[in-house]
Amino acid sequence: MSEHQIIFKPENRTVSAPAGLSLMEVASRAGIHINASCGGEGVCGRCRVELLSGQLRSESGPGTFFTTEEYAKGFRLACQCFVEGPAEINIPPESRADASLYAQAEEHEAITLDTLNPLVRNLTVELTPPTEGDNLADYDRLVLTLDQNHNLAWPQLELAALLEMPTTLRENGFSARATLFEAPNQPARILELSSTQAAQPLYAAAVDIGTTTVWARLIDLNKGQPGPARGDLNGQISFGEDVISRIVFSGKGDGLARLRERITANINQLLDLLLTEAGLSRNSLALIVTAGNTTMSHLFAGLTPQNIRLGPYVPAAATWPFLKAAELGLNVRSSTPLLIFPSVSSYVGGDIVAGVLASGLYKQPELTLFIDVGTNGEIVVGNQDWMTCAACSAGPAFEGGGVKFGMRAAPGAVDQFYYNRADRRHTLAVIGGPGEKPIGICGSGLINIVAELFLAGVLDQRGKFVLQAAPNLIRQGEDGVEYLLRPQAETGLDRDLVLTEIDIENLIRAKGAMYSGYQTLLESVGLTMNNLERVIIGGGFGKSLNLANAIAIGLLPELPIEKFAYIGNSSLTGATLAALSRSLWETAGTIKDGLTNFELSETPSYMDYYMASQFLPHTQSDLFPRTLARVRGEAAS
């Protein structure tokens, strides 16, 4: 097959690619990220690229995603274009995501630890040295001593530990430091036998495998001290932006293996970075704990997630057998154990179990709502006595999908927005600093814009623009009525940055799905919003969320602000806690078992609640009295 030179702008990166390969795949091979919310199915239109010169075979023409004019100018969908000769391609900013934000960001979270009792610990074992009258073998002597003096019957000695045993014992007067791993329903394992003389770093790594981002941190198990977190874009994104498109991709050819390779490479890179920063070697890592949604955990293990999206929606694994991290391709000692957080169901995953662990919901008396907002939104309601959970398919609006200029929270994204009723003008803030030109709108930005416009009367309760409220900014665009956020000249785009009524419809659908989820879950246990004593927001999305605005649009229930708490990357925090405490890892299992999964789609009232929620903030005005008073100008925010 003939090879052709493809040049990607603005990097000017040149790659050689065989005829017939999709441009999406060529970019992926060149290490250039192009958005692909739908997994390369040609249905999301977010992989727009511009053919500057040369030729491509395109499977889709003008229509859904671009006008005849745009098509003539060279706009194409990268996933629907195939190499047939040399070509020069421009990738516009809105078709990219900037990974640097995630790589540089750092979180500081409070880890509230009840008891330091890590799953891996060092145990000094003192053996009676052998004599002529007592020449029991080293291993047998060790097993006997562990049984008699440490109450450890038949621990599993890993091969690496076995091989270092004779020398270690003799260099230490028949003492040794045994690195011991003890998990429920497992024999104790001795991972390493080392000198009692030298200081021995003992670290775990906690990893949050998110659909969009992957976060990891090291934890000093000797001190009980978690280190800073490092994150990166999940490398699987080029194969699809949400779990469904990943599942679809995993079912094609070697898709599963490729997805697995990507996430393994991600984690290895993060671990390398963290270890380098901490001045540690891989051998210091004695435990890996991962938390992710059900699909991410499957893909990491290389286990097919196909049945997650086929009725009756059965994951291959909710709890996980004992595995070793090296078996899954992580560059750690062969003995290092891997714990994967258990899931509740196909759509309530280990990240939520970890989040509930991190939130403390499971041990507190107050009736609490725990939510993780996203394309797949997860909801937990309960307290120390009972817990129920549900997943609701909110759609991709919170993550920039289904929104004309939607994007992830990366540089160039509008995330803050203020509307001034007096002069009918707005100001906006863009991620990336003052010089950064806007190129799109991230999820929290969308909420802020819609809330401000609604509170100012520029949007009505149906989510339609009120022309007379801002006649200079509201206009008829190519997709219907739109609101001008920034003219082209003030953006990093080749056209005006606008918000359309279709975007708002999508956001209303998304927030309504979440809100009606809370209502249905509460109703299932005979309660209402008024019974809620706490609302905890976990997950990456909540970080930049303006609570008042999220209430204003009806995403969050209208409760006093002090009842809300944002606990950051609760999935990573939960994984960290489990690494630090064997009892908290056991608690994770208890939480998983205690979370009654509720299928919203099987509940008739969910659809009623959903329909009623398709309004700003809600059709039922008694649920949002203060918000409506603000709209009427009765109370200042």
Next chain:
Amino acid sequence: MSEHQIIFKPENRTVSAPAGLSLMEVASRAGIHINASCGGEGVCGRCRVELLSGQLRSESGPGTFFTTEEYAKGFRLACQCFVEGPAEINIPPESRADASLYAQAEEHEAITLDTLNPLVRNLTVELTPPTEGDNLADYDRLVLTLDQNHNLAWPQLELAALLEMPTTLRENGFSARATLFEAPNQPARILELSSTQAAQPLYAAAVDIGTTTVWARLIDLNKGQPGPARGDLNGQISFGEDVISRIVFSGKGDGLARLRERITANINQLLDLLLTEAGLSRNSLALIVTAGNTTMSHLFAGLTPQNIRLGPYVPAAATWPFLKAAELGLNVRSSTPLLIFPSVSSYVGGDIVAGVLASGLYKQPELTLFIDVGTNGEIVVGNQDWMTCAACSAGPAFEGGGVKFGMRAAPGAVDQFYYNRADRRHTLAVIGGPGEKPIGICGSGLINIVAELFLAGVLDQRGKFVLQAAPNLIRQGEDGVEYLLRPQAETGLDRDLVLTEIDIENLIRAKGAMYSGYQTLLESVGLTMNNLERVIIGGGFGKSLNLANAIAIGLLPELPIEKFAYIGNSSLTGATLAALSRSLWETAGTIKDGLTNFELSETPSYMDYYMASQFLPHTQSDLFPRTLARVRGEAAS
């Protein structure tokens, strides 16, 4: 470093080798075996080679191992010569061992199996298929079913089985055949999940890792049927012929790794051969059981055996942790478990525990002596109620060491010998068939020669030749008095084949060490030879042993012939039995624990018995009345 061409004759095999490399190592790299009883220490003299042309740097001159004349002719020790230019080398027959005998040989043993209950078995598991109201994950469903219906709590699911689980379950109506491994003190392990539809071969491999030879067989676990055994020379032989020289070698540089690689390659080759012969794939192998002496088991695991030969003689492992065969480099599925037979002590190894298992000694009322004759001789005395064991260092005479023309039982070895008193002539038989010219004497051959000469009065009780009994064959040789077995012209040698008085001294020391071992062990429990009801001979050596001759020289006690039994490769048989029966594997542990190890060297009476044994057959004539009657010509054999 410069490379030189080294040509080995008679194969004409040419290899390129760097200057400075020993000729022994060059030959090893070329795949040509040269004897090295001492492990390349330059002290055994069994690696004689002939420099035909070119140059070698030799570290030893004429003296101990060759005359000035021989040295001038080009004779050198391969281990003491180093490459310094191109050279042509001849390897004479006595410096080789013929591996083909072992590769071609086949054993047929009766496996007496009490109960077919293999350590690995197939279990059909029927799950309730999931429904919308019951969408428990596959793995959780499997764990629940195994617990509820099969009384298996928290089995370990191997990664390979996990990954094949979702598809297997759905292709089989939520049934599956679980390949289950259950060993004591271990969680049950599911090695594989396969279709219940197709026939599924399920095999174990039993492996006997001997110091000299390695034997293996496949066992059909579905039918409870062991297949034929295949053997090969232990590839470690080039690094030393006995356990002590291997231990020494393992302590030098990467010696341990090289020894491990050799035995791993040996076993992989045997498994490949067996699988090919049986038309099976590697995936059929669900279990590997090995039995070997303590040193061989250590070397196979890559575990240092150094402390076996350093006081207080403590092996690194007597029992072994759970290991997987692939971890030790065997080419089998990653999930295939490996069981290593437990040892009693540094010198009473897993081969003896397996041998006792195979012998049935442990469950029979008769007082039984079980012996494995070799450089390291092992002795077990006992019955169903008690067992005691000892190792005695017999020296290498039984395996051809310390004997001028000693060699292993390979083609060219004299193994049968008959002396005719009438014409004062002898006949002898050589391994390898009628055309084979003698080049040496194997252990059983040595016993037969000495016994026949002794019974004929050619040797006296002190092991000295009686000149007048065979004046034409007894003469003064370079090493003292010798007996001419064959003149040079009738041999494959460049000199006469003789037996020296020194050879006989070494044999007397060896047989005396064994016999005084039986006496000391029996005495330790207040018994004597007369109490013995059975004598069982295990190990490879016994195969060609002439019982009457072994009694005549005092190696075996003088008991009625019907009390003796030879049970072949008892180590391999024991490993086979353990693979076939979980309870017999547990019995192996019981045997190991029940074998009281007795240190002969710490018993003062052992030395007395040993001194008394340095006679043919023994100084104490009442122990061998019938043998002495034969010598006097009173009874025909």
